[in-house]
Amino acid sequence: MTLGRYVCAARYFLGFSGLNPLLKDLAANYFTSQAVRAAAGWMQCTLETHGGPHAEMLCDNRPGVALWVRWTDHPTELVWLRDCPVADTDPSGTGDACSLFVEHPGGHTWEITDPELELIRAVEPTLTKPYDKGSSDPS
Numbered sequence: 001m002t003l004g005r006y007v008c009a010a011r012y013f014l015g016f017s018g019l020n021p022l023l024k025d026l027a028a029n030y031f032t033s034q035a036v037r038a039a040a041g042w043m044q045c046t047l048e049t050h051g052g053p054h055a056e057m058l059c060d061n062r063p064g065v066a067l068w069v070r071w072t073d074h075p076t077e078l079v080w081l082r083d084c085p086v087a088d089t090d091p092s093g094t095g096d097a098c099s100l101f102v103e104h105p106g107g108h109t110w111e112i113t114d115p116e117l118e119l120i121r122a123v124e125p126t127l128t129k130p131y132d133k134g135s136s137d138p139s
């Protein structure tokens with residue numbers, strides 16, 4: 001995470017009716033089709049603020065590549081893209097591999113901040129705290 005560098009977070013609704021022709025164009029197999037259908041709904045761009053098409057990963061069931069949905073306004077496309085080969089090897093870094101595609105625009109995943117994800121991380125400890133039965137359980 002680098003303060004001041006944020007994910008684009010542009011949204012796009014990819015419903016089943018829009019997906020079916022895209023899956024047909026891709027000649028997607030059963031497992032890919034199932035994974036893509038499970039991921040349908042609101043897409044959110046995971047690239048750093050950029051120009052050009054927005055992108056979110058839908059499925060990564062093959063080694064070294066992942067299926068991405070790309071959109072501007074229209075048309076939307078599904079494309080298999082090779083994984084970004086860069087990892088956070090800085091001595092103070094996480095060692096994590098970048099989860100974007102090769103030659104993506106903008107920073108690698110650890111260089112950009114997703115405010116929504118940071119918010120979830122911040123409240124997660126309070127959400128997973130065991131429920132205190134003593135105070136409100138009448139039995």
Ligand SMILES: [Zn+2]
Nearest residue numbers: 008010045054
């Ligand atoms: Zn975008």
Ligand SMILES: [Zn+2]
Nearest residue numbers: 084098100108
């Ligand atoms: Zn990268």
